[in-house]
Amino acid sequence: xxNNKKKNLPPQAQEYQSFQQEREVKRPVxxxxxxxxxxxxxxxxxxxxxxxFYIYYFNFTEQTAGxxxxxxxIFLTMLLTGLGVYDRIGQFAGAGTAVPVTGFGNAVISAAIxxxxxxxxxxxxxxxxxxxxxxxxxxxxxxxxxALIKTILIKWGGL
Amino acid sequence: xxxxxNLMLIIxxxxxxxxxxxxxxxxxxxxxxxxNKQQTVEINNISANKLIDQxxxxxxxxxxxxxxxxxxxxxxxxxxxxxxxxxxxxxxxxQLSKIKKELSKELKENFKNFHVELTIDKxxxxxxxxxxxxxxxxxxxxxxxxxxxxxxxxxSKEKT
Numbered sequence: 001x002x003n004n005k006k007k008n009l010p011p012q013a014q015e016y017q018s019f020q021q022e023r024e025v026k027r028p029v030x031x032x033x034x035x036x037x038x039x040x041x042x043x044x045x046x047x048x049x050x051x052x053f054y055i056y057y058f059n060f061t062e063q064t065a066g067x068x069x070x071x072x073x074i075f076l077t078m079l080l081t082g083l084g085v086y087d088r089i090g091q092f093a094g095a096g097t098a099v100p101v102t103g104f105g106n107a108v109i110s111a112a113i114x115x116x117x118x119x120x121x122x123x124x125x126x127x128x129x130x131x132x133x134x135x136x137x138x139x140x141x142x143x144x145x146x147a148l149i150k151t152i153l154i155k156w157g158g159l
Numbered sequence: 160x161x162x163x164x165n166l167m168l169i170i171x172x173x174x175x176x177x178x179x180x181x182x183x184x185x186x187x188x189x190x191x192x193x194x195n196k197q198q199t200v201e202i203n204n205i206s207a208n209k210l211i212d213q214x215x216x217x218x219x220x221x222x223x224x225x226x227x228x229x230x231x232x233x234x235x236x237x238x239x240x241x242x243x244x245x246x247x248x249x250x251x252x253x254q255l256s257k258i259k260k261e262l263s264k265e266l267k268e269n270f271k272n273f274h275v276e277l278t279i280d281k282x283x284x285x286x287x288x289x290x291x292x293x294x295x296x297x298x299x300x301x302x303x304x305x306x307x308x309x310x311x312x313x314x315s316k317e318k319t
Contacts, residue, residue, distance in 0.1 A: 029168055061282040064317050 036096030039089065043100045047073055070101050077105035082113070107131040200224040201231035201246070203291055211237065211301050213294060215273060219243050219266055228258055233287035235294065237305045241266075241273040242312055244284040255279060278315045286311050 006017060050072050054065040080086040086106050090097045097103055108128055115127035129136070202220050205213040216234035223232050223245060231246035243266065247258060263277040278284075290307055293299040299307070 029165070033172075055282050056285070059314070061314060061317060062280045064319060065282075067319065 032094055035093050036099075038096070039093030040096035040100060043073075043097065043102055047100070073100075073102055074105035077102040078109045081106050081109045104132055104135060107135070200229055203233070203295070205291060205294055211294065211304055215241055215270060216243065219270065222265065222269055223262060226262065229262075231284065233284050233291055235287055235290050235304070235308055236273065237301070237308055239273060240276070240305070240308055240312070241270055242276040242278070242283075242287065242308055242315075244278050244280065244287045246281070246284055247279055276312050276315065280315055283311060283315045286314070 006014060009017070047069055051062075051065045051069045054060045054068050055062060058065075058068075060068065077086055080089075086097065086102075087110070090106065097106070108131075111130050111132070112124045112128045115123040117123065118127070202224060204217045204220060213236060216236045219234055219241060220232045220243075223229055223243070228248045228251040229245050230248055232243065234241065234243035236242070245262065247255060251258065259277065259279050263275070266275045266277055290299070290304075290311070294304070
């Protein structure tokens, strides 16, 4: 609760606020950051290894190897989510597993698993993108806006 | 109290990041001079008596190896096309597009009769390495070389 709101509270509530604040378990922010950094970094390392693999053994360049890498990572996450492993990693690392593209795969498949009892159409089909849908919508929209700005800058700004 | 802690944490992270940034930057500048002397550029100049004259690509390699940020150069040419792939030092990869532009401009100035293609892609580097070996062992015909160079050029321009 912000300090401004606290001032408007009755004295008893204010007393309670300070009482609970003293006893509240503090969030280990730094520890969480380090965990997220290490696990997120490891996921990115795996991604880089997959990219290098595609460059060396398939006909992909550095520029085009990104697409199959993302697909592979999402596929692996879906598998791990289905087996219940990714949730455990997620509990340990927090944002470290949610921010990379693997977090997207997890959001889709976990919602699908959660709603499977409601049937395939109204359950899995409609709820699958409950969390990931906004990511797609705003991702596409912001890409559109950025592309528009870039086009304007290149056409008329002479960049 | 909690907000103060958060603020402290943010400041700490910012200080840490900026400190790291400065450290590496100054390290780079002090190390570059030492590295320049020891640095070895991975080049394979192809001897002149091959089926297809590779003198232009050898010359291009000699021009490019003078740059500090280049760690490896592979290339091949036909009578009117020249394709070169370079590898850039890892800590210079932030300025990749700028370096590519500079090197490309320099090559184009030196080889006005050629259609010059410069790339920094690892895949093209590997492909040209294989091609160089084939030229070196005379196991590729001139017509095939042209086709191979066209294929590699097309690959380097692929976007998706």
